[in-house]
Amino acid sequence: MATDIDPIGPCGPAINAPTSGSSARAESDRRPHAVIIGSGFGGLAAALRLLARGFRVTVLERLDRPGGRGRVFKQDGYTFDAGPTIITAPFLLHELWELFGRRLEDDVTLKALNPFYKIRFADGDEMAFSDDPEAMRREVMRVAPDDLGGYERFFKSSEEIFRYGFMKLGFQPFSTLGSMAKATPKLLKLGAYWSVYQYISRYVKSEKLRIAMSFHPLFIGGNPFSVTSTYCLINFMEREWGVHFVMGGTGALVDAMVKLIREEGGSLHFDSEVARIRLDGKKANGVVLASGEEIDADLVVSNADMAWTYRKLLPENAKGRWTGRKSVKSRYSMGLFIWYFGTNRRYDHVAHHSILLGPRYKGLLVDIFKKKKLAADFSLYLYRPTATDPSLAPEGGDAFYALSPVPNLLGDTDWTEQAETYRQGIADYLEETLMPGLQDAVVTERVQTPLDFRDQLLSYHGAGFGLEPVIHQSAWFRPHNKSEDFENLYLVGAGTHPGAGVPGVICSARILDDVVPDPTFFLREKAAS
Numbered sequence: 001m002a003t004d005i006d007p008i009g010p011c012g013p014a015i016n017a018p019t020s021g022s023s024a025r026a027e028s029d030r031r032p033h034a035v036i037i038g039s040g041f042g043g044l045a046a047a048l049r050l051l052a053r054g055f056r057v058t059v060l061e062r063l064d065r066p067g068g069r070g071r072v073f074k075q076d077g078y079t080f081d082a083g084p085t086i087i088t089a090p091f092l093l094h095e096l097w098e099l100f101g102r103r104l105e106d107d108v109t110l111k112a113l114n115p116f117y118k119i120r121f122a123d124g125d126e127m128a129f130s131d132d133p134e135a136m137r138r139e140v141m142r143v144a145p146d147d148l149g150g151y152e153r154f155f156k157s158s159e160e161i162f163r164y165g166f167m168k169l170g171f172q173p174f175s176t177l178g179s180m181a182k183a184t185p186k187l188l189k190l191g192a193y194w195s196v197y198q199y200i201s202r203y204v205k206s207e208k209l210r211i212a213m214s215f216h217p218l219f220i221g222g223n224p225f226s227v228t229s230t231y232c233l234i235n236f237m238e239r240e241w242g243v244h245f246v247m248g249g250t251g252a253l254v255d256a257m258v259k260l261i262r263e264e265g266g267s268l269h270f271d272s273e274v275a276r277i278r279l280d281g282k283k284a285n286g287v288v289l290a291s292g293e294e295i296d297a298d299l300v301v302s303n304a305d306m307a308w309t310y311r312k313l314l315p316e317n318a319k320g321r322w323t324g325r326k327s328v329k330s331r332y333s334m335g336l337f338i339w340y341f342g343t344n345r346r347y348d349h350v351a352h353h354s355i356l357l358g359p360r361y362k363g364l365l366v367d368i369f370k371k372k373k374l375a376a377d378f379s380l381y382l383y384r385p386t387a388t389d390p391s392l393a394p395e396g397g398d399a400f401y402a403l404s405p406v407p408n409l410l411g412d413t414d415w416t417e418q419a420e421t422y423r424q425g426i427a428d429y430l431e432e433t434l435m436p437g438l439q440d441a442v443v444t445e446r447v448q449t450p451l452d453f454r455d456q457l458l459s460y461h462g463a464g465f466g467l468e469p470v471i472h473q474s475a476w477f478r479p480h481n482k483s484e485d486f487e488n489l490y491l492v493g494a495g496t497h498p499g500a501g502v503p504g505v506i507c508s509a510r511i512l513d514d515v516v517p518d519p520t521f522f523l524r525e526k527a528a529s
């Protein structure tokens, strides 16, 4: 097996190289063996849940570091979170530590942000969102005075959506059509057939407010004009539990999960690509690494991209619901262009999270999701973690990333040609609007395009978030957490139920508690064979 290096550097998890002693221990270990493919948040959470239930757990990651979309790039003294930056529903993290009678706060410092984020409209007007109802009323009165009543009515209705859509449906497996049929009447009653934008528009008239309240699904790969209004639960979730930042960056949370897995007896191996899930008939019984090494398993949990799992890791002739055209025909989320940059000066007026809106909203989303055409204009999410934790940049500097939703690779953009021009457009815009002198202040930088999502994360069509969260690809219609096609194969992560986002993928691992039988089942199965 590939060596288990410590990719994070001196502050990262302890080195845990497998030795002949450790393989001898594995042989004498009678616990059923769960092999997890991938160390995204879904894979790490799955490892913890299965360890807590008494499985022997091995996580195999093809990259040289953990976290998947949540990995970290360190360069020239700057620390860049590659992907997720906003932590909502922190109770899901607390639960993972509590499985072992431990406390999250002993390993991770979460800081509640207020305001959550600032939105800058194309005309330069700004609006700050927070959990302070008085401050929010003042902001709504300033931007859209006629909409205050509608805004408050929307939040009342989003609470019901949240209680049902997140607290109930997000935690149940949806393995059977019956479970979908049972949920449907309530979903219809809640107006799940409206899109997020349509639902919000029934309450508020101001286009500015409609945009400010409806962009959230973009953080999980959904188009606000087509994603089901059930995702209005995000608005309420932010209010209910706040918007949190992990001190040290999201990578510090990844490190803490890796450390917890190791301390509780699990093992993780990097530079270990799984080439194939081994089958005995229709039953998964191990994996074959790209190196040719085989690892036996009682169950396999794939945190790899759903389409990659079904189309590349399983034999082409293994017929099933997702192995064939269904995964090809499915709709995949948009791509992402991300410019990471470090400056040698601080931009103290720039908030921790900013949404910088361009001149078009619906038209831009049509270009991205439907026409799959790279537009000249854009809207950005600008992340400045050094607003809260200056240790992520050398003294006197700032670490940033600017993210722009773009078409996935089904469009014809040639990113090897376009990346620099697109980056320059973003840099010019930021310099002209918010960050004077920016281009002289940048001392280190890198970009990620949909090509990186395809080539590094093995994401189908270079999608930023896997399968698009439209209603006909949600709940029962999404690939199940317990594979419909193969026994002893389970799926966690963005492409399975309930969907993308850190809370979503951690919920997918939580659902394993319902669908993976107890270790005794696998021991009995082994004894019988």
Ligand SMILES: Cc1cc2nc3c(=O)[nH]c(=O)nc-3n(C[C@H](O)[C@H](O)[C@H](O)COP(=O)(O)OP(=O)(O)OC[C@H]3O[C@@H](n4cnc5c(N)ncnc54)[C@H](O)[C@@H]3O)c2cc1C
Binding pocket: 037, 038, 039, 040, 041, 042, 043, 060, 061, 062, 063, 066, 067, 068, 069, 070, 082, 083, 084, 085, 086, 087, 088, 219, 220, 272, 273, 274, 275, 303, 304, 305, 308, 336, 338, 403, 456, 457, 458, 464, 465, 492, 493, 494, 495, 499, 500, 501, 502, 503, 505
């Ligand atoms: C730029 C960006 C910003 C985001 N912002 C937020 C945010 O603020 N808040 C939020 O909640 N969510 C956010 N998200 C979404 C969230 O990050 C993702 O939905 C989530 O992290 C995906 O986790 P996952 O478990 O699906 O695994 P992934 O992160 O997709 O990881 C899968 C892992 O599997 C590995 N792998 C794949 N194939 C193999 C193989 N064959 N063998 C071995 N290993 C393999 C990959 O290398 C990867 O490490 C953001 C996403 C992006 C990209």
